[in-house]
Amino acid sequence: xxxxxxxxxxxxxxxxxxxxxxxxxxxxxxxxxxxxxxxxxxxxxxxxxxxxxxxxxxxxxxxxxxxxxxxxxxxxxxxxxxxxxxxxxxxxxxxxxxxxxxxxxxxxxxxxxxxxxxxxxxxxxxxxxxxxxxxxxxxxxxxxxxxxxxxxxxxxxxxxxxxxxxxxxxxxxxxxxxxxxxxxxxxxxxxxxxxxxxxxxxxxxxxxxxxxxxxxxxxxxxxxxxxxxxxxxxxxxxxxxxxxxxxxxxxxxxxxxxxxxxxxxxxxxxxxxxxxxxxxxxxxxxxxxxxxxxxxxxxxxxxxxxxxxxxxxxxxxxxxxxxxxxxxxxxxxxxxxxxxxxxxxxxxxxxxxxxxxxxxxxxxxxxxxxxxxxxxxxxxxxxxxxxxxxxxxxxxxxxxxxxxx
Amino acid sequence: xxxxxxxxxxxxxxxxxxxxxxxxxxxxxxxxxxxxxxxxxxxxxxxxxxxxxxxxxxxxxxxxxxxxxxxxxxxxxxxxxxxxxxxxxxxxxxxxxxxxxxxxxxxxxxxxxxxxxxxxxxxxxxxxxxxxxxxxxxxxxxxxxxxxxxxxxxxxxxxxxxxxxxxxxxxxxxxxxxxxxxxxxxxxxxxxxxxxxxxxxxxxxxxxxxxxxxxxxxxxxxxxxxxxxxxxxxxxxxxxxxxxxxxxxxxxxxxxxxxxxxxxxxxxxxxxxxxxxxxxxxxxxxxxx
Numbered sequence: 050x051x052x053x054x055x056x057x058x059x060x061x062x063x064x065x066x067x068x069x070x071x072x073x074x075x076x077x078x079x080x081x082x083x084x085x086x087x088x089x090x091x092x093x094x095x096x097x098x099x100x101x102x103x104x105x106x107x108x109x110x111x112x113x114x115x116x117x118x119x120x121x122x123x124x125x126x127x128x129x130x131x132x133x134x135x136x137x138x139x140x141x142x143x144x145x146x147x148x149x150x151x152x153x154x155x156x157x158x159x160x161x162x163x164x165x166x167x168x169x170x171x172x173x174x175x176x177x178x179x180x181x182x183x184x185x186x187x188x189x190x191x192x193x194x195x196x197x198x199x200x201x202x203x204x205x206x207x208x209x210x211x212x213x214x215x216x217x218x219x220x221x222x223x224x225x226x227x228x229x230x231x232x233x234x235x236x237x238x239x240x241x242x243x244x245x246x247x248x249x250x251x252x253x254x255x256x257x258x259x260x261x262x263x264x265x266x267x268x269x270x271x272x273x274x275x276x277x278x279x280x281x282x283x284x285x286x287x288x289x290x291x292x293x294x295x296x297x298x299x300x301x302x303x304x305x306x307x308x309x310x311x312x313x314x315x316x317x318x319x320x321x322x323x324x325x326x327x328x329x330x331x332x333x334x335x336x337x338x339x340x341x342x343x344x345x346x347x348x349x350x351x352x353x354x355x356x357x358x359x360x361x362x363x364x365x366x367x368x369x370x371x372x373x374x375x376x377x378x379x380x381x382x383x384x385x386x387x388x389x390x391x392x393x394x395x396x397x398x399x400x401x402x403x404x405x406x407x408x409x410x411x412x413x414x415x416x417x418x419x420x421x422x423x424x425x426x427x428x429x430x431x432x433x434x435x436x437x438x439x440x441x442x443x444x445x446x447x448x449x450x451x452x453x454x
Numbered sequence: 455x456x457x458x459x460x461x462x463x464x465x466x467x468x469x470x471x472x473x474x475x476x477x478x479x480x481x482x483x484x485x486x487x488x489x490x491x492x493x494x495x496x497x498x499x500x501x502x503x504x505x506x507x508x509x510x511x512x513x514x515x516x517x518x519x520x521x522x523x524x525x526x527x528x529x530x531x532x533x534x535x536x537x538x539x540x541x542x543x544x545x546x547x548x549x550x551x552x553x554x555x556x557x558x559x560x561x562x563x564x565x566x567x568x569x570x571x572x573x574x575x576x577x578x579x580x581x582x583x584x585x586x587x588x589x590x591x592x593x594x595x596x597x598x599x600x601x602x603x604x605x606x607x608x609x610x611x612x613x614x615x616x617x618x619x620x621x622x623x624x625x626x627x628x629x630x631x632x633x634x635x636x637x638x639x640x641x642x643x644x645x646x647x648x649x650x651x652x653x654x655x656x657x658x659x660x661x662x663x664x665x666x667x668x669x670x671x672x673x674x675x676x677x678x679x680x681x682x683x684x685x686x687x688x689x690x691x692x693x694x695x696x697x698x699x700x701x702x703x704x705x706x707x708x709x710x711x712x713x714x715x716x717x718x719x720x721x722x723x724x725x726x727x728x729x730x731x732x733x734x735x736x737x738x739x740x741x742x743x
Contacts, residue, residue: 133701140493140705164705168494238595244687246702301602301686304694315578317594440704451688452512 082180082375086121088368093124095366096358096373098156100129101307104331108392112385117376123369128152132161139170139361150363153370158356159194162202163436165359172360174200178371181378186399190355195271195435202357204397205377206386209353209426210252211344213313213321213329213419222320225348226260230291237294239319243309244302244451245443249324252352254442255434258284260349265431272437281442285449292450302451314338324354326426327393330417334390343419350431355397380407389417395426480719487712495706503709513714515689523606523691524674527613532667534614535621536659540651542622543629560619564612568683571612575600601684608684609691616680617670621663628662629655664733672722692718 094117100106106127114125130138135155142150157165165171176182177200190204191197214222223232233240243250259265262280292299296318303309306323313321314337323329323344332338358377360370376382380403383396393416400408416422434442462469482491487504489497499505507513542553559567574580582597591597601608632655640650681691692714699711 131701136705137701144491144493160704167705246698297599297602300604301688304682304685304687311572315576317577436704443703447512448510 078178079180081178082371085178085368085371089366089372090122092366092369093126094153094369094373095126095128095151096154096156097128097130097135097152099131100127104335105392105394108386112391113373113377113382116382117373120376121372123372125373132157136161136164136170139165139363140168142363143168143170148363149365150361151365152361153364153366154373155359155361156356157202157359158354159196159433160436160439162193162198162357162359163196166196166201170362171201172362172364172367173202175360175371175374176200176203179203179375179378181375184378184380184398184402186402189399190357190397192432193355193357194433194439195437198357202359203374203378204355204357205374205383206356207353207395207397208324208356209326209346209395209430210249210256210322210324210351211326211329211346211421211426213323213338213342213344214319215339215341216343217339217341218316219319222343222345224345226257226287229347230287233291233294236319238296238298238317240291240294241296241299241302241309241312241318242322243306244304245446247303247305249306249309249322250302251439251443252324253322254284254288254446255439256347256350256352257287258434258438258442259352259431260347261287265350265434268434268438269432272435277438277441281445284442285445285453288446288450289453310337324352325393326395327389327416327420330389330419331393333417333419338419344421346421346426346429351426351429352433353426353430354433380410384410384414387411387414389415389420393417393420395423483712483715483719487709487716489709492709493705497709503713506707506710507713507717512689513695516692516695519606519689520675520692523609523613524671526606527610527617527674528667528671530610530614531617531621531670532663535618535666536625536656536663538618539622539626539629540655542626543632556619556622558619559616560623562616564616564677564679565683567612567616568680570615571608571684572601575608575611577601602686604686604688606685609680612680612684613674617674620670621666624662624666625659628659632658660733660737664729668726668729672725676718676722 096109098109106129109125109127114127117123117125132155135152136157139150139152176187176198182203185204193202212222212224223229229240242253245251245254258281259268261283267276295302296312303312309318309321310332312318326344329338329342329344333340333342358370358374360367360374364370378398380398383398384407386392386394387396396411400411403411485491488500489495489502490500538556542550542556545553562570572579576582577594577597577599581600582591582594585591585597586593600611636654637650640654645653676693677691678693678697681694682697685691685694687694696711696714696718699707699714
């Protein structure tokens with residue numbers, strides 16, 4: 050009996066110690082973060098990001114910059130550059146041994162993240178230093194295009210692939226790949242896709258690859274060349290079958306999504322695509338698209354990916370960069386970003402980790418008529434493919450589709 | 455004796471950055487094309503990039519297409535530009551100040567000319583809608599494909615539009631120094647206008663035409679901005695291929711972009727040498743006559 054009592058006491062003490070241990074770890078993280086906030090006060094953070102979208106730029110220069118100034122006295126400088134270009138710059142800095150760089154924070158994902166990791170270009174791991182990362186389901190951001198994230202980038206937004214069409218010109222959009230083939234053949238010249246390696250065009254063929262070869266599940270265990278070679282012929286035969294019925298008889302493809310957007314705006318093609326679920330809505334708000342434009346996803350599923358922020362190995366202001374990355378993960382910033390009037394980019398937070406008030410605010414967001422509901426998008430969502438497949442698909446598309454006669 | 459070395463010394467402030475930037479860039483490009491200094495990547499085969507290029511025909515197709523576009527555009531621009539400056543030269547002097555309009559395309563950047571081409575030539579563009587309103591077509595579907603074609607019509611047209619005024623400026627500057635009395639004499643002796651142009655003026659203009667030809671050809675052959683806006687994706691100008699390999703594909707494939715750049719550089723160099731030799735020989739031949 051006595052022994053039992055001692056055992057219980059020991060167990061309780063151990064449990065309490067463990068409890069306080071985790072509590073103090075959180076407290077230490079919080080305290081460390083407060084230290085970062087102190088260090089970052091009055092500093093400048095240079096955020097290098099893709100600058101091709103005016104609506105995103107004005108969200109960053111407006112809401113984000115103002116809040117950071119108000120809360121942490123940080124001046125945010127947005128620098129517009131394509132990810133490939135600033136990764137390149139970072140590579141050169143690494144090669145020439147520059148200890149102090151010029152970039153504090155990067156907007157990055159996929160291929161560029163992989164390139165950075167393979168060459169040791171990032172500071173980290175960083176996510177464990179960000180208190181708001183606790184609101185994210187870590188499993189949902191463990192991989193970036195199949196490459197393990199290992200805490201070296203912090204998620205801040207999510208995008209999903211959708212097709213766009215004008216409901217007045219095309220009452221029933223072709224919402225499966227079989228249907229698309231039939232529709233393209235009966236409407237010659239009215240469909241095309243940007244030529245990979247364009248980001249959106251490449252996502253389009255990945256999606257077709259999933260749909261035509263029996264779903265995404267089989268590709269999730271990393272790259273398998275045999276599996277790829279067994280399956281890929283179906284994709285090439287599908288794409289070659291529709292090729293003569295594409296815009297310009299498939300002899301040439303729009304070089305990038307901007308070119309396809311223009312064709313769609315002018316009515317030369319009737320179906321467009323975007324790797325952002327809310328881009329049609331924001332183009333309607335900008336007056337570029339007719340108000341009757343709507344979006345749809347394929348029955349077989351639609352790919353989503355997460356975009357991240359990361360800190361270069363030679364960032365002059367690490368503390369400031371981490372404070373900004375943490376702010377971008379805050380419910381306030383995530384909600385503001387999710388509003389289609391600001392940007393419409395989906396949140397990476399797991400709503401069940403928020404309190405009821407914040408959950409309700411996310412649920413009550415008006416996403417606009419052109420954007421599908423969160424539920425519809427979630428039901429269709431399939432993860433991105435490991436990048437080994439992506440590279441081969443892009444390379445072989447050129448040989449098997451673009452240049453085949 | 456001191457003349458030459460003091461000249462070099464006084465040019466040093468200019469030469470050092472020039473050599474460092476151009477020379478340094480060139481050295482890195484060539485090294486990376488052999489898979490050296492490629493960050494953390496190593497390649498077993500130093501010729502990997504070159505093998506990759508020639509393992510397939512796309513590189514040669516792109517090179518041939520670039521060559522064709524550059525030659526066609528430059529020849530057309532030189533012909534038109536020389537002819538127009540001859541016409542201006544023949545105008546009575548009081549009209550000369552009006553001819554300044556031709557210089558407008560000179561101040562437009564190439565990329566702007568690319569957008570003009572898109573606006574004018576696309577199926578839903580201005581030419582198409584003019585054709586529709588004149589009743590020549592029944593809708594934009596019937597308007598012929600002028601953009602993004604395999605024949606490169608859009609690219610050539612845009613280059614010709616952009617480069618013709620440049621040729622005019624270059625040629626007219628030389629032409630205005632030509633002694634008109636020679637023409638008067640030739641006319642008095644009964645030479646036809648054609649004869650005067652080809653036997654008197656053209657030989658006088660050949661040096662400037664040659665220089666202009668080299669500048670324009672090299673530029674069009676390697677130029678990036680116009681092909682980026684209007685060119686087709688297949689076969690595609692070589693500059694677009696380089697861009698793809700440099701920025702859009704995986705980093706480990708960068709040596710392929712560098713190999714293409716190295717080859718373009720070598721080709722341009724060889725082109726200049728051969729062209730100048732040829733021009734010299736032709737010129738000598740003319741003088742002998």
